[in-house]
Amino acid sequence: MTIEHVHPTDQAAAGTPETARTAEPTLPTEGDLRTLVGLVDYDTSRDPFPVIGWDALVWVVGNATQTAHFLESAYGMRREAYSGPETGNRDHKAFVLRSGDARFVIIGAVDPDSPLIAHHDRHGDGIVDVALEVPDVDRCVAWARAQGATVLVEPHDDTDEFGTVRSAALAAYGDTRHTLVDRSRYEGPYLPGFVARQSAFRASTHAEGSPIRAIDHVVGNVELGRMDEWVEFYRRVMGFTNMAEFVGDDIATEYSALMSKVVANGNHRVKFPLNEPAAGKKRSQIDEYLEFYRGPGVQHIALATDDILGCVDALRREGVEFLDTPDAYYDDPELRARIGQVRVPVEQLRRRGILVDRDEDGYLLQIFTRPLGDRPTVFFELIERHGSLGFGKGNFKALFQAIEREQQARGNL
Numbered sequence: 001m002t003i004e005h006v007h008p009t010d011q012a013a014a015g016t017p018e019t020a021r022t023a024e025p026t027l028p029t030e031g032d033l034r035t036l037v038g039l040v041d042y043d044t045s046r047d048p049f050p051v052i053g054w055d056a057l058v059w060v061v062g063n064a065t066q067t068a069h070f071l072e073s074a075y076g077m078r079r080e081a082y083s084g085p086e087t088g089n090r091d092h093k094a095f096v097l098r099s100g101d102a103r104f105v106i107i108g109a110v111d112p113d114s115p116l117i118a119h120h121d122r123h124g125d126g127i128v129d130v131a132l133e134v135p136d137v138d139r140c141v142a143w144a145r146a147q148g149a150t151v152l153v154e155p156h157d158d159t160d161e162f163g164t165v166r167s168a169a170l171a172a173y174g175d176t177r178h179t180l181v182d183r184s185r186y187e188g189p190y191l192p193g194f195v196a197r198q199s200a201f202r203a204s205t206h207a208e209g210s211p212i213r214a215i216d217h218v219v220g221n222v223e224l225g226r227m228d229e230w231v232e233f234y235r236r237v238m239g240f241t242n243m244a245e246f247v248g249d250d251i252a253t254e255y256s257a258l259m260s261k262v263v264a265n266g267n268h269r270v271k272f273p274l275n276e277p278a279a280g281k282k283r284s285q286i287d288e289y290l291e292f293y294r295g296p297g298v299q300h301i302a303l304a305t306d307d308i309l310g311c312v313d314a315l316r317r318e319g320v321e322f323l324d325t326p327d328a329y330y331d332d333p334e335l336r337a338r339i340g341q342v343r344v345p346v347e348q349l350r351r352r353g354i355l356v357d358r359d360e361d362g363y364l365l366q367i368f369t370r371p372l373g374d375r376p377t378v379f380f381e382l383i384e385r386h387g388s389l390g391f392g393k394g395n396f397k398a399l400f401q402a403i404e405r406e407q408q409a410r411g412n413l
């Protein structure tokens with residue numbers, strides 16, 4: 001531990017070229033994104049609701065100051081912008097963090113009368129806004145309204161010395177929203193009202209940058225019987241299409257169950273798996289989420305990496321806890337036969353608890369963290385894709401078993 005923390009400092013003192021790379025997170029290229037998240041070519045000219053990709057995931061938490069630090073120290077995210085009392089925003093603090101192409105905005109109330117207090121009181125730490133970048137906010141909102149969507153914020157401009165951002169917001173499941181952002185005429189660090197703000201802090205583990213390159217998918221949990229309604233919402237309102245992977249009765253296990261379908265935007269940059277609980281012998285993990293989040297919301301965020309082994313090692317070193325995977329998972333001859341050859345020996349995966357799934361297009365490696373906050377709600381997935389465009393359907397049962405052991409320990413099974 002000591003050596004690991006001293007070594008990068010020595011490098012910095014020597015001014016080696018490696019330290020130069022620590023200045024800014026590197027944005028993945030379009031080619032990188034094809035491999036990392038399955039980006040595809042797409043002609044938007046006939047799409048009434050074209051989406052470029054993720055703009056930001058906006059979190060409301062109980063202590064933004066500390067959550068921001070946690071994401072910097074444990075996940076190697078970099079602070080880019082800030083809004084708070086010192087910048088004239090007396091209601092809350094907001095920290096903008098980035099790792100590769102993934103941008104998180106972490107918000108916590110300062111004013112004891114802030115409306116954020118009620119949101120946090122109800123939901124705990126969670127995602128309030130899955131913001132999407134679009135080329136034409138007005139066109140998207142006009143289409144969405146015609147399709148019956150609830151427009152929470154009408155299209156409007158925000159301007160400062162860096163230019164103008166046009167945005168609007170649509171209601172999604174529960175208290176979640178989609179802000180639609182056109183930042184093509186804006187050069188500032190995030191949005192008007194924010195100032196560029198780096199942090200002097202550098203997690204030594206992540207001195208050469210975080211291994212997290214992009215957001216791969218964001219999963220929503222909705223109430224029993226409402227999954228198809230939300231799949232239809234994304235199809236009708238936002239022009240998303242179903243991806244092949246879905247989980248139905250065939251995955252409903254004797255332990256607990258969920259139903260899941262996946263929708264994606266035209267270029268597959270934005271993928272939304274949607275879960276609902278299904279009848280199981282015991283209480284499902286989705287039911288637990290819905291109870292503790294007090295309704296539908298974002299269940300997990302999958303972060304794409306091209307080095308999941310290094311990523312898991314680095315995050316563990318900084319105290320991130322992952323779900324355990326039973327040894328039986330790696331010993332199962334049926335599973336071994338199905339996954340075939342992957343880029344590292346299975347023993348390397350077993351040591352870290354990394355799961356493997358394979359389909360006709362290739363394979364993927366994935367692992368899930370424990371819930372980030374105190375409530376058993378939102379968590380992260382790390383995913384390394386090798387051709388597979390799936391979501392780890394083959395691992396659902398193995399994952400259920402691991403999650404349920406933890407539910408049992410919390411007395412919620």
Ligand SMILES: [Fe+2]
Binds near residue numbers: 217219302381391
């Ligand atoms: Fe996932």
